[in-house]
Amino acid sequence: MKIVNHRLYNDDDTPVPYRSTPNHGSEIKDLKYLVMHYTAGPSAEHSINWLVNPLAKASAHLVIGRDGSVTQIVPFNTVAWHAGSSSWQGIKGLNNYSIGIELDNAGPLEKSGDSWRAWFGTDYPAEQVIEAVHKNETYMRAWQLYTPEQLYVALEISALLVHTYKLEDILGHDDIAPGRKSDPGPAFPMDTFRSRIFGRSDDEPDSETYETTANLNIRVGPGSAFQTLSVSPLPKGTRLQATGEENGVWKEVDVVGEVKGSSDVRGWVHRGYIRQVV
Numbered sequence: 001m002k003i004v005n006h007r008l009y010n011d012d013d014t015p016v017p018y019r020s021t022p023n024h025g026s027e028i029k030d031l032k033y034l035v036m037h038y039t040a041g042p043s044a045e046h047s048i049n050w051l052v053n054p055l056a057k058a059s060a061h062l063v064i065g066r067d068g069s070v071t072q073i074v075p076f077n078t079v080a081w082h083a084g085s086s087s088w089q090g091i092k093g094l095n096n097y098s099i100g101i102e103l104d105n106a107g108p109l110e111k112s113g114d115s116w117r118a119w120f121g122t123d124y125p126a127e128q129v130i131e132a133v134h135k136n137e138t139y140m141r142a143w144q145l146y147t148p149e150q151l152y153v154a155l156e157i158s159a160l161l162v163h164t165y166k167l168e169d170i171l172g173h174d175d176i177a178p179g180r181k182s183d184p185g186p187a188f189p190m191d192t193f194r195s196r197i198f199g200r201s202d203d204e205p206d207s208e209t210y211e212t213t214a215n216l217n218i219r220v221g222p223g224s225a226f227q228t229l230s231v232s233p234l235p236k237g238t239r240l241q242a243t244g245e246e247n248g249v250w251k252e253v254d255v256v257g258e259v260k261g262s263s264d265v266r267g268w269v270h271r272g273y274i275r276q277v278v
């Protein structure tokens with residue numbers, strides 16, 4: 001993909017779909033950050049229709065659907081209304097300093113029989129769910145997973161935006177409005193994004209050692225339908241050694257050393273929440 005005149009284009013020079021909105025400010029004078037969000041809505045289309053509605057008084061620069069489709073709503077050099085009351089490192093009102101990306105995702109879910117229910121009433125199967133402790137919270141909750149297609153596109157666009165606009169960092173809405181906001185939440189692999197985009201690209205680690213980037217469940221099989229091991233959740237920063245077995249987004253690992261008094265722990269983890277370490 002590429003950026004021309006603050007609009008996003010595909011590699012074949014076609015622009016990504018654009019929906020204009022009245023919900024924007026003037027030119028961004030000092031662009032520093034990329035801010036990631038989830039929509040907490042039932043579909044990308046639903047969220048886009050809302051963000052172009054003047055009643056919403058909200059917008060974002062991009063919405064990325066679960067199939068990886070991208071819609072632009074506001075040009076990258078124009079203030080979008082995604083951050084609200086927010087602050088980061090002494091800066092207040094991050095709308096004036098950032099590009100905002102919304103990812104189609106239901107957000108936190110509540111147990112409902114065999115499945116998980118969003119606040120708007122839709123049920124999701126266990127395969128789409130991760131149970132994790134939000135970094136601003138102290139208890140386990142369920143969150144809808146992002147799709148691999150969505151994360152792949154989001155990573156490509158994030159890298160393009162960071163390099164084009166020389167952005168200093170990628171932040172979550174939950175970083176700049178903690179307590180008030182919990183998106184993109186523990187299902188979003190923020191540490192992976194940061195290390196892939198800001199890490200040294202000339203020094204790719206080739207070791208098969210990983211660490212968890214969040215408190216992370218480890219399971220007896222490759223999928224969230226499989227039972228968790230008794231040592232779950234693994235604390236953030238737990239060292240893991242890959243066995244080489246993979247299944248979709250799931251990876252079989254051995255825990256390095258001891259965790260919660262147990263050694264020789266082997267199980268399956270979601271690879272969106274681990275990163276390679278040298």
Ligand SMILES: [Zn+2]
Nearest residue numbers: 037038173183
């Ligand atoms: Zn948000």
